[in-house]
Amino acid sequence: MTALDTFYDVASSVMLIAGALLSVAAGIGLLRFPDALSRMHAATKPQIFGLILILAAIALDQHTVGTVASLLVVLVFQMLTAPVSAHMIGRAGYRNGDLRRDLLVVDELEEAVEHATDEIEGSDDVDTSLLPVGSAGALAVELGRVEPSSGDGGAGDGGAGGPGDGESAEGTADDDMLDDAEGDESAGGSDSRR
Template sequence: MSLADALDVASLVFLALGALLSLAAGVGLARFPDPLSRMHAATKPQIAGLLFVLIAVGLQSEQWGTVAMLFPILLFQMLTAPVSAHMVGRAAYRTKHLRRDLLVIDELSDAVDRAQRERASGEKRT
């Protein structure tokens, strides 16, 4: 087996892995019950799926310029996906779009209660 064949096989494996992870991310988006859980599917398998696909592209490309361009693609996905997931998750929590019955513990609601109590007592005083 020549080097080119070995690279082809490696690309094949990475591409298949990336596609599987992306598929699982899609299934998770549809199947998870609330926005917070869905955001997990939208970040982790999605990013790793992209990572594998980019590795496959890098193995096949013959120009350094193309390979160099793959790094910013991955980097900006890694930087932006958590931010958008955070914004959606935050909005979902604030508008109470979440399944409380699936939460083992919610330490944020304790903090919200405390802040509301403090605010109420502060308003009474003034």
């Protein structure tokens, strides 16, 4: 056994133990932290760093290209999915009120919801049923700060068939563009739906 092999063994052992400790800390944080936002941090930050250390320990121990390539795939998928899941957990916790406001230092979402509430309440022609899912305006409606409305012919609805009938002006333009594209496609004789 060479000095380099000994170094690899010691380094991989240290990384494996550190990664395991971080993963245990993430598990303990999930059980002990008081609200969804705190638990979200415990579930993602130490868990990902612990996983990186464990994968690096395996890569140092194995020394094969196939193993390292497989470990990189695992790492990439974890690093892509963990932030998305943490974001979704945070939004769901915020919507359900599973947070302790006394622990928040900055609440940027609250500022966005207040701004959207002011804009919606200040305008008579906003159809809240057309707000994008997950937007601050939709969250304001969901939290009960704005009364939901629908495009059933209220004031300023644009007449029959207009934007007030459950369709936005952008949706109508998109439909026109789709009709134009279908017309161009069938004129060229390359319609793939036949």
